[in-house]
Amino acid sequence: MFDIKKRQKIKGTVVLMPKSVLDINALNSVSSDGLSSVIDGIFDVVGDVTGQIVDTATAIFSRNISIKLISSTKIDDATGKGKVGKATFIEKHLPTFPTLGDRQDAFNIHFEWDADFGIPGAFYITNFMHDEFFLVTLTLDDIPNHGTIHFLCNSWIYNYRHYTKDRIFFHNNTYLPSATPAPLVKYREEELEILRGDGKGERKEHERIYDYDVYNDLGNPDKDQKLARPILGGSNTYPYPRRIRTGRKASKKDPKSERPGELYMPRDEKFGHLKSADFLTYGIKSLSQRVLPLLESVFLDSDFTPNEFDSFQEVRDLYEGGIKVPTNVLSQISPLPVLKEIFRTDGENVLQFPTPHVIRVSKSAWMTDDEFAREMIAGVNPCVIQRLQEFPPQSKLDSTLYGDQTSTITKTELEINMDGITVDQGLNGQRLFILDYHDAFMPYLTRINKLDSINAYATRTILFLKDDGTLKPLAIELSKPHPSGEQFGPESKVVLPAKEGVESTIWLLAKAHVIVNDSCYHQLMSHWLNTHAVVEPFIIATNRHLSVLHPIYKLLDPHYRDTININGLARQALINAGGIIEQSFLPGPFSIEMSSAVYKNWVFTDQALPTDLIKRGLAVQDPSAPHGLRLLIEDYPYAVDGLEIWDAIKAWVQAYVSLYYPSDIAIQQDSELQVWWKEAVEKGHADLKDKPWWPKMQTIEELVQSCSIIIWTASALHAAVNFGQYPYGGYILNRPTMSRRFLPEKGTKEYDDMVRDPQKAYLRTITPKYQTIIDLTVIEILSRHASDEIYLGERDHPNWTSDSKALEAFKKFGSKLAEIEGKITGRNNNSSLKNRTGPVELPYTLLIRSSDKGLTFRGIPNSISI
Structure with a gap:
């Protein structure tokens, strides 16, 4: 009969991913001499690579990664914790192991085991190499009287010298704290203590410490006092959620703020080298640090390309033909792989963007009132519109600071387009709705409107629910602070829908101001x-x-x-x-x-x-x-x-x-x-x-x-x-992000220019060319x-x-x-x-769960991953 106490071997499989510099696929093609030079410069211990081409992965990782099993059923009396097994090194590389993910590598490992050890519930792992690797899983097969045990790890393992305590991983069982097997209780508690840290010092790359801090790293007063920003969080004035603590050095000019620089985050929170979101998100970093200064020199500091669109067609040329840039600028952008995916150069001196979905069927349907209203419930910001429950709309702003901010819209103005229904009937019948950005923007407008080339309103838009279930805009109220002071209340004007003549242009401009509010709030x-x-x-x-x-x-x-x-x-x-x-x-x-x-x-x-x-x-x-x-x-x-x-x-x-x-x-x-x-x-x-x-x-x-x-x-x-x-928003005419002009008044040059060229008036009101390129990218x-x-x-x-x-x-x-x-x-x-679908014939697919990669207009990822 089989003796369960007899010492035997447990077979395991370790799945890991090397650091990108240790790409196994690349190293597999290296000769023994070339491999030796790579390994000599990287590792403490390597396998035998002399005289022949060897199994590169085995040579690199065997004898460099050790694992010690920890029992979940047997306690070591000396420590009061689960017994710890003998250190065992990973062995042969398994290049054909099934179910491996992209660029993952599997390795054999065998552990000595007997019944006195019990059932493994955790393990220690030690990395003797200079470079870290990403540990994916450990699977133990055929544990006597138990079966297979899975350990899901998904963690970066650094050289052992970086750790004061060995890295530990637990099996995929689930326990409430009170139900944790006794041998694992202290291990469970110790691991959480490590993750909490002591809240002191500057965090290092290899650390895994989670702690809180306020948003004190957005400004850069040491570079320029204009770049100073208030600290968000920790005060009634600027409340905010907390972020991960980095502990970087304080700014010289503002000791409560951190200096800008490389950010710490727990290592396992960083994108892995295989994650293609690296490709996407670090494109933002390349954009901000390398591309925008180049584009700024084109649009703001030179005569090569003026920073204004002169027609709607010129905006569409961003997708249909591209926008010309100097050769020297394009040559500096093109080598950046992440930006090749964004900018379609096609060998020409142009930057070209994919056609936004909103104009793929119709180039002008975005201008309709129906689409303007529909995007409030089926667009990119569908969670702000409210039912109008009182008239006139009221403000919650402090009247001692901002005066009377009650809406100036009248019932008469609304009832013009309410199909014979009165405002009171619309309220009682729950058919009036409002997109209200008045209170969000009004306290900031005095400061915002002092910025260069910015002229903005706080907006209220009232809509009516028609019999066919669609919304119809009835009126837009545009408000700005009183010129004599905010305490005197706003200066407001009400714009009504119009389909013809100069009034239709003013209505389009009023809608643009609403959308600017909406884009920024979104x-x-x-x-x-x-x-x-x-x-x-x-x-x-x-x-x-x-x-x-x-x-x-x-x-x-x-x-x-x-x-x-x-x-x-x-x-x-x-x-x-x-x-x-x-x-x-x-x-x-x-x-x-x-x-x-x-x-x-x-x-x-x-x-x-x-x-x-x-x-x-x-x-x-x-x-x-x-x-x-x-x-x-x-x-x-x-x-x-x-x-x-x-x-x-x-x-x-x-x-x-x-x-x-x-x-x-x-x-x-x-x-x-x-x-x-x-x-x-x-x-x-x-x-x-x-x-x-x-x-x-x-x-x-x-x-x-x-x-x-x-x-x-x-x-x-x-x-x-x-x-x-x-x-x-890829079509800036549909979702502008800036407003640069107030509505023109009769008798002014701006009004005459608007009558003469409505498109140019619209383009001079919204986001200019350089900022559009930033937005779109x-x-x-x-x-x-x-x-x-x-x-x-x-x-x-x-x-x-x-x-x-x-x-x-x-x-x-x-x-x-x-x-x-x-x-x-x-x-x-x-x-x-x-x-x-609306006038633009764009089906609402944003809450369809699945998606392919890329720009799909659908898909619900598990997490906020971009």
Whole structure:
């Protein structure tokens, strides 16, 4: 009979990815002599490579990577922790190992084992090489009386000298803290202590420490006092979510601010060398550091190309023929691989962009009132429009500072186009809606309008729901501060729709001012603040306090992929002082400060889509209606599709959470969960920590709702406000980002010029050429999917958990999302739903879950990964 105590071998397989400089495919083609010179300069220990061509991967990695198994069932009495096995080195390279990802490499490893050791539940790994590598998985086969054990690692491993404690990884089992096998308890606690760090010093590249800081790194006062920016976070004046702490040196001129420079982020948060999002996102860095100075010299500092478009056709030439640039400029741009994908040079001295979806069918439909209104519910910013519930519209601004900001729009002006219905009837019948940016912009307009070549309004737009389910704009109110002082209230004018003559041009210009408000609010608030910024504190808290063994860590972790990285890149090149956003969007240096003002009124629980729709007056609770809500605009593509996605997410979270928490008491007794939530609120969102609306995390319902909000925000909400940026905004006429002229007054030269050449008047009002090139380049990058993107309902590894019930629930979630895809396609093909495609004939596909890579106008990634 087989003796279970007999010492035997356990076979394992290690999957890893080398650092890019150690690309195995490249090294495999190196001769033994050439390989020796490479290895001698890189490694401490190498295999035998003399005299013949060898298995390069085996030669490099064997005897350089050791693993020690840790028992989950047997305790070492000397340490009180699970027994640690003998160090074992990885062995032969397995180039044909099945299921390997792109450029991953597999290796054999064999461990000595006997019954006294028990069942492995974790392992230590040691890297003796100078260079780091990315550890993907370890799989142990045929553990006696147990079977296969999977370890999902997905982590960079540096040389052992960088660590004060050995790197540890746990198997893919799931345990609440109280249910953790005794031999693993201390290991679990120690790993979280490492991830929390001590909050001191400047972080180093190899570290994995998660800690909080305020946004004190956006300005650069040491370079120029004009680049000083207020610190966001830590004050009632400028509240803000927290970011990952870097601990860099303080600015000389502002000791509370950090000096700009290379950003620290925990190493595993950085894009891997295989991730094609590197290609996309670091294009932003190349753009800001190398390309924009060149283009600036073309459009702003030379006569080669004037910085104005003179006709709509000249704008379309950006896609149909390209824009000429000097040869010396193009020669410096073309070698940058990331920009070859963005700029289509085709061997000519031109920069050419792909045709935006919004003008692929019709070149002029964007100008219609129907499309103007439709994009408020099916465009790239469909989550701001509200139902008008009082008339005239009121302001919440402090009247002692800003005077009476009540709207000047009259009922008479609205009723001209209300098809015989009065304003009171429209209010009572829930048929009047408003896109209101008045309060967001008015406090900043005095400063904004002092910027060079900027003239802007704060806008209100009132719309009417027609019998066919579409929206019709009734009036636009354009307001600016009173010339005698803000305390005297605004100067406002009301513009009504017109289809002919000079009035139609003024109406088009008024719509442009609305869209400038909308474009800026979208980028700064709907996109950056309400997805990127608010999610980062939850990522930090999760890594500090939820072990990888914790069920909620396993639930949320896929929805954090790459977010800290892309946010760090944004602080370097997009939202920083003098960065891309400040150069090309209306508020300029006040851009992120404005988002701080909006954050004051951010409410976590309102981020749930049903709650958001009810709060904006777009839906009412109705148990008999789908999702328990009745939409007041029945054909509201973002809401209709979004509610199905929301319900699918919440059903998945409910099913998953129920596997681990049988009662509310289990929630309350989960030590990791409680400190996670407490810190996410009190440190991550410290400036709002005393708000009464925060869930107390005492019930299953609160946990399900909170996790659903985090997942929704990081996946579907971000997809809805991100991946339509180029399809709609790539045509600058449709979504301008700057306004440079007020509406011209009769009797002025500007008015006469407008009458003579309406197109030129429009172009002189909106974003000029250089800033347009910036806009188009950036939003094309941001609107693209990476080739290795992981979409909602997918995981990067099939064995992300050992829990078969969780896997089955997740499979149902994926099936439900696939079913929703089909329903969305069906709605887009329903001609009676006029808001689904609109005059531009662009179906609403942003909440279709799946996508190919590139510029697709669809796809819901798991996370905010770009």
